[in-house]
Amino acid sequence: MxxxxxxxxxxxxxxxxxxxxxxxxxxxxxxxxxxxxxxxxxxxxxxxxxxxxxxxxxxxxxxxxxxxxxxxxxxxxxxLGANGALHPLQRTFADRGAVQCGFCTPGMLVSAAALLARDPHPDEPRIRAALSGNLCRCTGYTKIVEAVQAAAELG
Ligand code: FES
Ligand code: FES
CATH class of the missing domain: 3.10.20.30 (Beta-grasp domain)
Structure with missing residues (x-):
């Protein structure tokens, strides 16, 4: 090749x-x-x-x-982070228990970051829709959605 x-x-x-x-x-x-x-x-x-x-x-x-x-x-x-600092999503995922095995986490973070960049204050259905292509076997998604909402509140 x-x-x-x-x-x-x-x-x-x-x-x-x-x-x-x-x-x-x-x-x-x-x-x-x-x-x-x-x-x-x-x-x-x-x-x-x-x-x-x-x-x-x-x-x-x-x-x-x-x-x-x-x-x-x-x-x-x-x-995702800037100037050596974590992206707000990385902090809220850790703080809100949105990470268990962590295998899905990088992809979740990237999809969530794209969502917040285009829609800084998404409601829950929009968050779930934006993350619908990212599968998680561990968390049941609720804590992930909460972490995205918390990051949105941080602005
Ligand atoms: S490894 Fe790419 S979508 Fe699953
Ligand atoms: S935290 Fe294990 S797959 Fe999502």
Missing amino acids: SEHAITLDLNQKSVHVTVAADAFLVDVLRDKLALMGTKYACGMGECGACTVLLDDEPVFACLVLAVETEGRRVITVEG
């Missing part, structure tokens, strides 16, 4: 990486760029564990070819 040199804006930094034409973004993030926050589970766009932002929109990194990110902006869970 041919290799391609690509440049993308990853977590606010310009990154150059060589990828196979058929390499998925989740694998490049984890295996080539050591960003292990993005999780791999189903590999089929069913669970949301691999969610990242591509030009500010949540996408499943297991379905996006790395070459598609050439010249585009990617944010992973590692890039």
Whole structure:
């Protein structure tokens, strides 16, 4: 399989990486760029564990070819915070017991961050709709929704 040199804006930094034409973004993030926050589970766009932002929109990194990110902006869970501080969602997820095993958490955080960026004060149905592509086997979702509401209140 041919290799391609690509440049993308990853977590606010310009990154150059060589990828196979058929390499998925989740694998490049984890295996080539050591960003292990993005999780791999189903590999089929069913669970949301691999969610990242591509030009500010949540996408499943297991379905996006790395070459598609050439010249585009990617944010992973590692890039959600600013200036070394946690994103408010990262604080409220921890404070509100929205994290159990944690496997879904990076994808949840990324989807929730995208929601709050476009809709700073979502009601519960909108939160649940925004997180509907992210599966959690542990929490029953209630504490996750509460954590998103608490982050929205922090502004
Ligand atoms: S690993 Fe990508 S959606 Fe499940
Ligand atoms: S906290 Fe375990 S899958 Fe969500």
